[in-house]
Amino acid sequence: MRMSGGAEAVLRVIGWMVLVCMLVGGAQAVAAERPSARTQAEETRMGQHPNLTRLVLDVSELTRFYTHVADGGRRILVGIPSVDWEANRHHLKPFGLIARFDFMRRGLKRGLLVIHAKAPARIEHQFTLGPDPAGHRGNRLVLDLAPRDLPGKVAMPKRKG
Incomplete structure (x- = not known):
């Protein structure tokens, strides 16, 4: 099944948003584990x-x-x-x-x-x-x-x- 160009763009944006959320969440988890790192x-x-x-x-x-x-x-x-x-x-x-x-x-x-x-x-x-x-x-x-x-x-x- 082939998607339209607009649908592909939306999926690409959603994929980037998920990746950014995962990276931010991971960084917050690391900071929470090491509060004295500063x-x-x-x-x-x-x-x-x-x-x-x-x-x-x-x-x-x-x-x-x-x-x-x-x-x-x-x-x-x-x-x-x-x-x-x-x-x-x-x-x-x-x-x-x-x-x-x-x-x-x-x-x-x-x-x-x-x-x-x-x-x-x-x-x-x-x-x-x-x-x-x-x-x-x-x-x-x-x-x-x-x-x-x-x-x-x-x-x-x-x-x-």
């Missing part, structure tokens, strides 16, 4: 050390992150897959070398934190720390920013305690 930016702290501005981001889990210095040191980009920077925006205040912060969404699962520097800056140290033995702090991502034209490497600040 890294949460829980707290933000900043500190001043000799020749350094330190930014500490408390995160729910240690994850890979990347950084990039752009515009001659005027912008520092920090990307962590699936982190919600927007939820932590109210904690991000100017301090030291940091003039302001912006947030850019990069797809559904990626966010980019943009740090605008008051003067050209470089990333002097970047690292992650797991929870401290005393249990006072959880997982942390640490960035130390230094003036770009500062000669030599700035020593890592000593840990307190």
Whole structure:
């Protein structure tokens, strides 16, 4: 039995709609099974050390992150897959070398934190720390920013305690 062109088009559209519904339903089921799949930016702290501005981001889990210095040191980009920077925006205040912060969404699962520097800056140290033995702090991502034209490497600040 042969269908008319209009009937074939309707069946094709219905087929695509069924496929889209299946994909959306499957994605929702995966998200429901893994509610903690998103890294949460829980707290933000900043500190001043000799020749350094330190930014500490408390995160729910240690994850890979990347950084990039752009515009001659005027912008520092920090990307962590699936982190919600927007939820932590109210904690991000100017301090030291940091003039302001912006947030850019990069797809559904990626966010980019943009740090605008008051003067050209470089990333002097970047690292992650797991929870401290005393249990006072959880997982942390640490960035130390230094003036770009500062000669030599700035020593890592000593840990307190």
